[in-house]
Structures are given as C-alpha cells and as structure tokens.
Amino acid sequence: MQGSAAQLATVHQWSGVEVRALREAKRMSIREFAAHLGISERMISKWEAGGENIRPRPVNQAALDTCLSRSDADTQARFSHLTGDSLVSGASDDAGPAPIGSSKVRHPGDGSEMVEVEGSVFLSGRANDPVWLAGYFIDVNPVSNADYARFVAATGHPAPKHWPDGQMPGELATHPVVFVTWTDAAAYASWAGKELPTGQQWEKAARGTRGNVFPWGDQPTPAKCNVRENGVGATTPVGRYQSGVSPYGVYDLCGNVWEWCATESRPGRRELKGGAWTSPFERCAPPSFNDAAESMCDDDTGFRCAISTEEMRKLLGS
Structure with a gap:
C-alpha cells in the first residue's frame, strides 16, 4: 500500500x-x-x-x-x-483512519466546539473496570463566562454572584464560569440543547480508553494543569494548558475548576470531576470521586456539556 x-x-x-x-x-x-x-x-x-x-x-x-x-x-x-x-x-479508505480527537464540530445551539468520543469500552474508576459507553460529543473546553453571558442575556437567568451588577467582567471572558449551582449548569445545558455529561462520560473523555491516570498519561505532573501547587490562585483561561490535553483533544480535565456531572450520587447530590485551582494535585486525577449538594455554589466550580452522537448527527443533518 x-x-x-x-x-x-x-x-x-x-x-x-x-x-x-x-x-x-x-x-x-x-x-x-x-x-x-x-x-x-x-x-x-x-x-x-x-x-x-x-x-x-x-x-x-x-x-x-x-x-x-x-x-x-x-x-x-x-x-x-x-x-x-x-x-x-475492511472497507476502502484512501484517506486512512482519522486520528483520535479529530472530529471537532461547532454545536449549533451555543456555538461551542465539541469533539466526538466514539462508542467503546474504556477503563473506569480506580479499579479500571471495563465499561461500555455509547458515542457522544463533549465540549472541548469548560463553559466560559462569555458563553454563560449569552445564556443570561437570552433567558434572564440570574448572573453569577461575582459579576458586578450582573455584568460579566471583560477580563474573565475566556475563564470558566464559576459560582454556578448544579441547577444553573443544567439550565444552561438545556438552553443550549445539550446535557451535562455523566461521570463516566466525563471520565472517558479525560482518560481515553486505556486507563490513563491523567489526561496526558500516567506521569504525575502538576505543571500540566492549574492546581494549588502551582500557586496561580485563580482560574485561568480555558485551553491554556496545552500539554494537559486529553487523548480526545479536550482541555482542563484536570484542575482549573471542578465540573458538575449529571450523575446523582445520592438524592440531592451530584458528582463533581477534575479538581480545581484550589485543589491539591492528588485530588485532581479523573478517576477520583467527589460530589456536592446541587445547591453548592463556589468560586472553583463550573461545568461543560455533552450530547449523544445520535442527537448531534440530527442537529447537523448528517
């Protein structure tokens, strides 16, 4: 050949x-x-x-x-x-197989860049249990303040409490939105025509299929993400940590902000994934478990969205 x-x-x-x-x-x-x-x-x-x-x-x-x-x-x-x-x-394919993370598209609802995570088995949790997940798309970056501002303007939803007079601070436009409850995050996802990822969807996007401990592999490297040890002391713009990208080309899956997931751990509580700028590095590994009350609202907690491959194909007309 x-x-x-x-x-x-x-x-x-x-x-x-x-x-x-x-x-x-x-x-x-x-x-x-x-x-x-x-x-x-x-x-x-x-x-x-x-x-x-x-x-x-x-x-x-x-x-x-x-x-x-x-x-x-x-x-x-x-x-x-x-x-x-x-x-x-197999079938003829003169172009060869597409590399993982190459299927990026813009969601027609909120315009966010998303990438496909194909249906397959992946290794889940600290025990690396094999789990099958159907295909889905997930946001490449956490929802930013600029993204959330469009949602607030379109729906009248209350702005995060750290926005002065309900107006987004311009210097934070590309930072992940914080001070959002699980209910706020779910409301944004619904408005955008998406949903919050399950804990396992989030984890697969972070670890790939082979059970990497971190998005970049198994080597514990705090410099690849925004965590407490680095002393940044605040959120950083989404996608800044290029060397911390996951196998699917997804950013900020370790550090920066905790991210709400759809999975209910027990009534009134939902899973959180990924750690934050306030977290010690050891707590940020994607297999780790954390949860919080749906009403929790803090300066280190945000979210990203997902959508099934089937629904995305319908939206894109393909």
Missing part, C-alpha cells in the same frame, strides 16, 4: 503473535509499546512469549483494535505483511 490504507485490516482474534506483529509494525520497543497501550511491559512480554496460546482479555483486545485502526497506512501495511491470514479486509 503506497501510503494509504486501501484495505483497512482488522483482526479476528488477537493472540501474542498479532501483538508482536503490531509492535514491530509500529517499530516500537516493548517499553514504548506498553506505554502506548497503557499497560505493563511485563504484560506485553507475556503475550509475545505465549504466541498463539495467549488471548488477551476483551478490554485489551479492544485497546489493540483501536491501536491498529488508528495506525497510519504504512504501519497497517507492515502489520498485514507480518500477519497474513489473521486479517480480514
């Missing part, structure tokens, strides 16, 4: 043979490949040593499927050559 995935190859059943072939096709060491998949080097070595007699768990099969499907055309060609009969040809 001359630089294009003319016949995208997929695998009937992964074994250690296909694992080795994929690693070699990607020209990675065992260490690099393990980091790429988000699993241990020991596991990769075990699979490869077991050859045809090893069958990775379904959640790992899904991760390998994703890794192969998102490889460039030359890598797929090398993989096909190394594996031969273990493959079945």
